[in-house]
Amino acid sequence: MTNNSDHLVRRGWTPDGGQDAILPPHATRWLASRTGLDASPTPVAPDSTLTVPESALPEQAYKALTQVVGERHVLTGRDDRLGRSGGLSYLDLLRHRGTGEIAVPDAVVVPADPAEVQQVVEVCAANGIGLVPFGGGTSVVGGVAALRGDKAAVVVLDLVRLDRLVSVDPVSRLAVFQAGVVAPEAERLLAAHGLTLGHVPQSFERATIGGFAATRSSGQASSGYGRFEDMVEGVRVATPRGEWRLGVAPASAAGPDLRQLVVGSEGAFGVITEVTVRVRELPTVRRYEGFVLDGWDAGATAVRELAQARVLADVTRLSDPHETDVALALSGGWKTALVRKYVRARGVLEPCLLILGWECTSTEELALRRRATMRVLRRLRPVSLGTAAGESWRHGRFGGPRQRDALMDNGVCVETLETATYWSTLATLRTEVRAALIGSLSAPGRTPIVACHISHAYETGASLYFTTIVPRDHDDPEGQWQRVKAAACAAISDSALGTISHHHAVGVDHAPYLGREIGDLGIDVLAGVKQTLDPDGVLNPGKLIR
Numbered sequence: 001m002t003n004n005s006d007h008l009v010r011r012g013w014t015p016d017g018g019q020d021a022i023l024p025p026h027a028t029r030w031l032a033s034r035t036g037l038d039a040s041p042t043p044v045a046p047d048s049t050l051t052v053p054e055s056a057l058p059e060q061a062y063k064a065l066t067q068v069v070g071e072r073h074v075l076t077g078r079d080d081r082l083g084r085s086g087g088l089s090y091l092d093l094l095r096h097r098g099t100g101e102i103a104v105p106d107a108v109v110v111p112a113d114p115a116e117v118q119q120v121v122e123v124c125a126a127n128g129i130g131l132v133p134f135g136g137g138t139s140v141v142g143g144v145a146a147l148r149g150d151k152a153a154v155v156v157l158d159l160v161r162l163d164r165l166v167s168v169d170p171v172s173r174l175a176v177f178q179a180g181v182v183a184p185e186a187e188r189l190l191a192a193h194g195l196t197l198g199h200v201p202q203s204f205e206r207a208t209i210g211g212f213a214a215t216r217s218s219g220q221a222s223s224g225y226g227r228f229e230d231m232v233e234g235v236r237v238a239t240p241r242g243e244w245r246l247g248v249a250p251a252s253a254a255g256p257d258l259r260q261l262v263v264g265s266e267g268a269f270g271v272i273t274e275v276t277v278r279v280r281e282l283p284t285v286r287r288y289e290g291f292v293l294d295g296w297d298a299g300a301t302a303v304r305e306l307a308q309a310r311v312l313a314d315v316t317r318l319s320d321p322h323e324t325d326v327a328l329a330l331s332g333g334w335k336t337a338l339v340r341k342y343v344r345a346r347g348v349l350e351p352c353l354l355i356l357g358w359e360c361t362s363t364e365e366l367a368l369r370r371r372a373t374m375r376v377l378r379r380l381r382p383v384s385l386g387t388a389a390g391e392s393w394r395h396g397r398f399g400g401p402r403q404r405d406a407l408m409d410n411g412v413c414v415e416t417l418e419t420a421t422y423w424s425t426l427a428t429l430r431t432e433v434r435a436a437l438i439g440s441l442s443a444p445g446r447t448p449i450v451a452c453h454i455s456h457a458y459e460t461g462a463s464l465y466f467t468t469i470v471p472r473d474h475d476d477p478e479g480q481w482q483r484v485k486a487a488a489c490a491a492i493s494d495s496a497l498g499t500i501s502h503h504h505a506v507g508v509d510h511a512p513y514l515g516r517e518i519g520d521l522g523i524d525v526l527a528g529v530k531q532t533l534d535p536d537g538v539l540n541p542g543k544l545i546r
């Protein structure tokens, strides 16, 4: 079928289910002493042991779908369906390790182009079949779970064959991509024109242009390049009511910006088939540096002052003392020991690692921008760790997911969650979410690690990204995480201080909390849009709005 064979393994980031991910012995020992982990291996269950129900796709719908895309591209085999079951959240990965029930689609449909996508959508609507758009399948909020809702069957629509750069307008700095282009390929295609998108989330290696638009994604260089919604200039969308195209000018006063209804619609309003994005000149000079500030307040103040002086580096990332400590402990080695000693000798009691990265098109631009940043930063007396620390972060920035596989293999419950708020409430929100996480994760013999960083900064506020590590409750692994997630979401929602998601989207996991953020009226507005575009409710059942 397609060449996207690693889609077939949903249980881990690495194609072999985590075999490439290694947790060095010193890291395992440190985790054991810090958390109580007994390091009993919990290997991935073989696919053959997982329960996959027979396909319930009605014969009539199967025939109609094959008439659109051809028999080769309607996949009803067990492995193909299992391969498109769910995303990459901790719960998804657990389920593919044999814990809990996997929502398996009745078929996987792989259309060739936007016209075929439109027809597939219409066939599903006519036959009352649920349809789940599937890009890179990296959702961590249940966004690609093959839920049936009230439908007789559900198919996954895999966008892998929509893999073209349709056009480039170098004068306006615009590019049109088909939705299934994965990020590294998008960058490769743009580099041939001397251009870049500059969207680099940690899921970069797998996620797609359509997925970014559908989830309001935010990349590691968002301080310089903006969030993905800032990059979207136009969309082409397949809906049960027909094709919808939006975006004719860089700015418009022609009523509300309807593109923003599509961006973040998570497949519930239509299938995005093409995205017109703003692109920039390809950087030729880069510099990444590490600094240490003493304590969270000093670190957050530094990032705020950089943002408000509008001199943020393209990548600006601040780890709290806990995340800094975990990063140093897991790296180990004599170099790390030296860093700890050096920082202590400089009088820093609670080191917070700040990574700054500039991506520029000339050495002059780099010097100018760096000077402006440093002028503000120096006032806060950071300890410089130089480019080695910055380059080390850049080098390992996609490694987290692989380490997650290794941690899971060692019996760890490891997951992340994120929010955002204004500067004046950032410290309070961090404290409240941290307390909720620690309270719900702690148990006799299990001491959690809760680490946090700012990865996206704005003039008015910032994101907070939490990572939790705790020994797995082998008696109730799903329940363990569900209770933790509920406690954290309640802390965010009940306090009304932050958003339920800064960039992971709503999916299934955050849907119960959306109403508290946008109000009943907001939910009614979204339901009205859905009713207009998808009157039979076939698009991505159970996501965004319930």
Ligand SMILES: Cc1cc2nc3c(=O)[nH]c(=O)nc-3n(C[C@H](O)[C@H](O)[C@H](O)COP(=O)(O)OP(=O)(O)OC[C@H]3O[C@@H](n4cnc5c(N)ncnc54)[C@H](O)[C@@H]3O)c2cc1C
Pocket: 087, 088, 089, 132, 133, 134, 135, 136, 137, 138, 139, 140, 143, 144, 159, 179, 180, 200, 201, 202, 203, 206, 207, 208, 209, 210, 211, 212, 213, 214, 215, 216, 217, 218, 219, 220, 265, 266, 267, 268, 270, 271, 272, 273, 401, 503, 504, 505, 507, 540, 543
């Ligand atoms: C290890 C890891 C790190 C991550 N890091 C980041 C990060 O740094 N920043 C960030 O923003 N996110 C991050 N994510 C979350 C995820 O990668 C993003 O949500 C990403 O935008 C999803 O893209 P995708 O192509 O994989 O979409 P999928 O996971 O396939 O789909 C996501 C949602 O969008 C819908 N969808 C997908 N394609 C389309 C389409 N063409 N039309 C309509 N709907 C569609 C799906 O139905 C689903 O609801 C991370 C995830 C993982 C696993």
